[in-house]
Amino acid sequence: MSNAVETVGLGRRYGRHWALRECRLSIPEGRVVALVGPNGAGKTTLLNLVAGLIRPSAGSVLRFGEPVRDDPASLGRFAYLAQDSALYPGFRVADLLTFGRKLNPRWDDDLARDRLAQLGIPPRKRVRQLSGGQRAQCALVLASAKRPDLLLLDEPLASLDPLARHDVMALLMETVALHGTTVVLSSHIIADLVDTCDWLVAVNRGRIQVSGEIDELLAGHAVVSGPVDRRAHLPDRLPVVTESVNGRQVDLLTRATTDTFGPAWSVRPPSLDELVRGYLGAPDASALPGPVALAR
Amino acid sequence: MxxxxxxxxxxxxxxxxxxxxxxxxxxxxxxxxxxxxxxxxxxxxxxxxxxxxxxxxxxxxxxxxxxxxxxxxxxxxQRTLGRVGAADRARLHRQLVTWMRSANAAGLDREDVEALFEAARQDVAEDVA
Amino acid sequence: MLWLVWRQHRWQLLTVAAVTAAYCGYLIWVAWGVPAAIDECRTLGGACDAFNLAKSRWDSAILVGNLLPLAAGVFWGAPLLAREVEQGTIRLVLTQSVSRRGWLSVKLGVLAAAAGVFGVAVGLTVSWAAPRLGSLSNDWPFGNDVLFSQAGVVPVATWVCALLVGAALGAGVRRLMPTVAVTLAVLVLGFAGLVALRPHLIPPVVAVAGAERMMPDPWFEASERGWLYRVSYLDSGGRELTSTTAGELCADPANSYPTAECLARTGLRQRAVYQPLDRYVWFQAAEAGLLLVVSAGLALAIRRRLVNAV
Known part of the structure; x- marks a missing residue:
């Protein structure tokens, strides 16, 4: 199975500031990837690099094993839904479909029309008359009707109410189910991603911190909880990612361990949210394929 | 569906x-x-x-x-999770009809039948326990 | 792609087309009756009112006409990239299955072609209309700063160049209103600079002549003889005198400027610095060429900028 996205030593610098650096990433085809990280961590930079909208300052990007090229064949294989999902404000919805049809040889007009009809967005309406949610939906329809093999979405849910969020994700998941599309979805709301994503990429301070299959990551970590005054009795070699103290209880996010710690301690698998927050709170820790650096 | x-x-x-x-x-x-x-x-x-x-x-x-x-x-x-298959169900139904006829012949009324049915169920429940 | 250019720029194209058509129509209408008005004016005791009216209309129209290429720069060129970037739609359009080079070439190509067509319309109209007034005024394109750039092939290059200046500034400034402002300033300054540069494109002819071949003096800068830069007089010692000083030397009560008779009498020689009429086409070619070279450079710069980053 080949990789939909592969980056080696990828970096992007703005002036003297590295927005992203030394980024090594492999995303297998057919995955639904959650790209998470604090604001300004480099999520958008990474997506822009993969989309070929900006050029790397260092390293390289491969899409489906091929370098990013400025030709119709390379451009036709992916679609990008940018953060503001900007569409031409003066265009009618029908014009957007013509736009998609004229500029994309793989365009699926029936799919686009069906979707818009389902969403109840009238083709005669102008983009500027649509609500923020409808605009995001239109942008997503435009992106999916392009029939991409790779769909990049930058904060597609940010401007949406919960109902619209559900609709957008449903539309996205149906596309994945029908066409095996690889999806990379950035968000800082983990709850939106729990049931939809199966691969996690966490970016923090311009570096890739975590990359892997969510089920494996969850199985490979544990939350160890117990009384804070017994913390010192835990073995030193316990691979702790991060720990937090709540009153008299201490919670440790650790890599999976076969050790047992006595009756005072409980061990349970982490939730995705705990895992993500644990790593983002400990920027020096990482969970990546290959050699791994640990916090301790 | x-x-x-x-x-x-x-x-x-x-x-x-x-x-x-x-x-x-x-x-x-x-x-x-x-x-x-x-x-x-x-x-x-x-x-x-x-x-x-x-x-x-x-x-x-x-x-x-x-x-x-x-x-x-x-x-x-492929198959159902109903624990009793159609054939079993038919056989049990036939046996119960036969028993009900003998009960009628013996002059048991509806309440007698229900009391007997309940007692038998408890006996079986004790067996299982 | 053609559809997209039309859909995005149709109003700008139609508006500028309408204004250009109105302008050309007005010039034709004004110039149409001019020969009759001139005839009337030249008849002894005839009235020149009709000609004067036509002339004042013509002058104001021609001044306004120099602003037309600004429309191509401001309405077509400036928004081409600046608005896409400002709206964020650049990321939409650059991730469709059309290469950046392809997108840019079609957009610039179509708009440059439209600019060229409008330039041709203006060039033909002015080239046809100006000589109708020229016999009585100085409305010959050669040597006339405001007419030259609207006659012949120069307007084609001016329009195309204005478009590319707007587009290139948009690619650099990336916001629409600042781009519009900067484009206006650059185009106005550029036009002034071009007018100042024009006399130096080709070195002029310096002719020193006696009475037999002297040019009429005074005479307009622009005339059917060519483009006159300067007339002065040389005395026997080789010193240069202005027309006025020479006229005083002549001491001819009927003429304040030297005449052939005066030159023959005093031995003054006339020194004329000018461009002969047959150089008109070369000046046209030189200026149009210069503008087109600048346009091509700007197009390359835009392409480079677009290919490298958004």
Whole structure:
């Protein structure tokens, strides 16, 4: 199975500031990837690099094993839904479909029309008359009707109410189910991603911190909880990612361990949210394929 | 056709919720052998979940022999979870009719029959315990 | 792609087309009756009112006409990239299955072609209309700062160049209103600079002549003889005198400027610095060429900028 996205030593610098650096990433085809990280961590930079909208300052990007090229064949294989999902404000919805049809040889007009009809967005309406949610939906329809093999979405849910969020994700998941599309979805709301994503990429301070299959990551970590005054009795070699103290209880996010710690301690698998927050709170820790650096 | 729904706060993994809902429908006779389960695309379009989750649930059901995937056509129910098969049910029904006739002949009324039925059930329950 | 250019720029194209058509129509209408008005004016005792009216209309129209290429820069060129970037739609359009080079070439190509067509319309109209007034005024394109750039092939290059200046500034400034402002300033300054540069494109002819071949003096800068830069007089010692000083030397009560008779009498020689009429086409070619070279450079710069980053 080949990789939909592969980056080696990828970096992007703005002036003297590295927005992203030394980024090594492999995303297998057919995955639904959650790209998470604090604001300004480099999520958008990474997506822009993969989309070929900006050029790397260092390293390289491969899409489906091929370098990013400025030709119709390379451009036709992916679609990008940018953060503001900007569409031409003066265009009618029908014009957007013509736009998609004229500029994309793989365009699926029936799919686009069906979707818009389902969403109840009238083709005669102008983009500027649509609500923020409808605009995001239109942008997503435009992106999916392009029939991409790779769909990049930058904060597609940010401007949406919960109902619209559900609709957008449903539309996205149906596309994945029908066409095996690889999806990379950035968000800082983990709850939106729990049931939809199966691969996690966490970016923090311009570096890739975590990359892997969510089920494996969850199985490979544990939350160890117990009384804070017994913390010192835990073995030193316990691979702790991060720990937090709540009153008299201490919670440790650790890599999976076969050790047992006595009756005072409980061990349970982490939730995705705990895992993500644990790593983002400990920027020096990482969970990546290959050699791994640990916090301790 | 079965319609799935999710309870995000149940703590039960999503794929397991789908498995349980299919089993429940099988027990109640809402799904019968030969029925087609909704496709992954149909499920995710309604629930907004990862298609692999649906496939994982269907694989689990397949492993238990409850459903079978037929390439190109869909996933179909193989057997029901009703614990009594049609033949068993018919045989027991016949035996009960025979017994009821003898009870009638012996002059038992409706309440007598119910009292006897209840007593017998308790005897069997004690045996099992 | 053609559809997209039309859909995005149709109003700008139609508006500028309408204004250009109105302008050309007005010039034709004004110039149409001019020969009759001139005839009337030249008849002894005839009235020149009709000609004067036409002339004042012509002058104001021609001044306004120099602003027309600004429309191509401001309405077509400036928004081409600046608005896409400002709206964020650049990321939409650059991730469709059309290469950046392809997108840019079609957009610039179509708009440059439209600019060229409008330039041709203006060039033909002015080239046809100006000589109708020229016999009585100085409305010959050669040597007339405001007419030259609207006659012949120069307007084609001016329009195309204005478009590319707007587009290139948009690619650099990336916001629409600042781009519009900067484009206006650059185009106005550029036009002034071009007018100042024009006399130096080709070195002029310096002719020193006696009475037999002297040019009429005074005479207009622009005339059917060519483009006159300067007339002065040389005395026997080789010193240069202005027309006025020379006229005083002539001491001819009927003429304040030297005449052939005066030159023959005093031995003054006339020194004329000018461009002969047959150089008109070369000046046209030189200026149009210069503008087109600048345009091509700007197009390359835009392409480079677009290919490298958004």
């Amino acid at each position: 079965i319609g799935f729904r999710l309870d995000a706060r149940s703590g039960v993994p999503t794929y397991l919720q789908l498995v349980n809902q299919v089993k429940h429908a099988l027990r109640l006779g809402l799904l019968e052998p030969g029925d087609r389960l909704p496709t992954a695309a149909e499920v995710v379009a309604a629930l907004a979940i990862n298609p692999n989750t649906v496939l994982k649930a269907y694989r689990e059901l397949e492993r238990e022999g409850l459903v079978a995937a037929r390439p190109g056509t869909g996933t179909f129910v």
